[in-house]
Amino acid sequence: MANNPIAAPPPAKKRKTSLSSIPDDVIVNVLARISISHYRSLCLVSKNFYSLLSSPDIYFARSLIGTTDVHLYVCLRLPTPSSTSHHHRWFNLGYRQGQLSLVPVRTLSSSSYSPDRLNSTSVAVHSEIYQIGGGSNEEKRTRAVRVLDCRSRTWRPAPDMKVARKHARSYFLDDKIYVTGGCTRREENWGEVFDIKTQKWKPLPKPPSDHDHKGVVYGGRLYAFTSMNNNNYAYEPKEERWVQEAGFVGLGPITGPLCVIGNEIFSEHDRKYTWYNPRNGNGKQQVIDGLNDVYKKRANNYRTIQLVNHGGKLVIIWNETRRKRKRLWCAVISLEERSTPLGTRMRGKVERCDLLLDSVHKSYMLSSCLSVLV
Template sequence: MTNRKALPPSSPLFSSLPDEVIVDCLARVSKSDYRSICLVSKSFYSLLSSQEIYAARSHIGTTEPRLYVCLYLHNKHRWFTLAEIKNKVGLVPVRLSSSDPPALLNSTTVAVGSEIYKIGGTVNGKGSRAVFVLDCKTHTWRCAPKMRVSRVGAKSCFLDGKIYVIGGCMKKEEKFKKWGEVFDIKTQTWKPLRRPSDDALGSNLKVAVFGERLYVITKYNSYAYDPEKGRWLSEVGFEDLQPIIGTQSGGIEKVMEDITTGPWCVVGNVMFSVVNRKYKWFCSRSGKWLVVEGLDGLCEKRGLEYRCYCTIQLVNYGGKLLIIWQKPALSLPIEYNIWCAVIRLEERMSPQFGPQILGEVERQSVIVARGPMSYKLSNCQCVSV
């Protein structure tokens, strides 16, 4: 291919090309430049907000991770996207093209491609079966089929074209019979998901996807669900759970206790969490939590001297580890700052220390300055757009 000087978007020659050619060209441009390109003409704005541009980006593999953050204040949820500028990150308000759904508290959210599903929660103190979907391409909300039962504070994840929702039942008689259900994206139908055993899972549990399996982890037990076989692997022993819970004697209880008491996420096939106020990853070879090297300075910025720096969230940000935390503002204890850092990860083998993961801080900054204590970080989801 010969090198030619790129034509500016305002060029009459570029604008005269067929829409499909323009879409193919613009699909190769970073999403961060779309706001400027939209100012060129109304036709460009229409193309960049169309389904065709997203289909083209998906086809040629140029989709990018985009973090959506939901903040709750004065009985209203407000959505933002994370913008990266040089070595800093910041929040940009999302202009929704449709009316907001009801302010559901304690709902669970899960990202599916370029959409965010908001499931269950409470409205005016009552549990809800409602499911709302935020289309991050058009920034519009729509209703999805309701769940079979009301759920508050449930856990959810996406695997193999289906959304798994576990826990959150408010009625005691439903905690055993209806503790989980599955939503098929293709058929738009809900079906029950049977429990792995007669043991009660309790409310303090985590769910995650490793490879092609769904893992449900509690303080005392761990279960893996194989959707292809349609069964829980714990029913045939724990030998298939070793990649997640380790192989050392006594390691199972320790891992379960650590990951059910703090924030965590999965990047690739590696689990990351905050253990003893340190960012750590779980090494399946040794069955131990190991410190992510290179983040000592970031731990200091978190302000470990404060015991109310809570609401730390860890997010898989397109293969990178994204950390969000809050700590009181130095000027006024009734206010706090919300920080964010994007971490590039590198696995390596040290002849002296064995397997290691090195974290490099690419960008970090305060994304909410001096917010009131009533300002809650509701949830974060990373979509592909």
């Protein structure tokens, strides 16, 4: 009788694992480790992905594992449909089809704009943006402070200032917010300081000068300077007073926007973007090399409105106005300091130089541009 071996069992079918079978907390844990720059594309994967990436849970998970990205937040003053009033709205600077673009920030409570925050000042504090004071030309100044949590995309109120202000300036240093100007009686109420930890405001004395001061945070100190003289002052928080800083030079000629990257201060001089180290002895501004592509795209009637330190890169934003229409441009530049026989030079590489807004009404204005850790 012929042998009749036992037939081998058929191969087991591979079970397909769908995303719907994976717990949401596992998906959130994975997505939290991915750069936020990819979230816009990931939202298209499924409705569940869109829901998870739109939830505050994803940002809570990112904070727990210490994942952060540097993002640029841009606040624009936009006209209402009636064109008789304006409101503010926040955007992220992102990429669309390989070009820089403005992506609206969709907040989860209230809205991403606030009509009563015209002429306010904004400052980045870790992963939050403090919007301070404000008021339109017809309205009174306000003491109000609102905070945008860029992780949860929610607004919340913060303690009011002691003095109502609009068109003020603000700076962040050592977990404290310094606010200057923007009030009526400058001598008495020139500035105030908000302690992030205690959530309390206290007065900030005025530097010993009669001129209007601009400020800059450099080397762990807050400096005040004017374009009228070479008297620069540094604030001593422990002593709560300003001291003259003779070794900090070169700030006087700067009248436009500036930013600090590393040990250098970047600004604009004679239609060229410049850099210098205020502690090198002479404070001489030097032109950044390699920016011809930026200069070629600028129109003759341009105006630089923001210079921003964006994760060590220089972001330049300028606008052009013609016949009641406006265009808004942005350039992202990586920097490299080089030693040459003639001294140290700064070389810039233009990574992107794109048009953000084309032919919009001239009432469009950029109010703030801040680099935030999210």
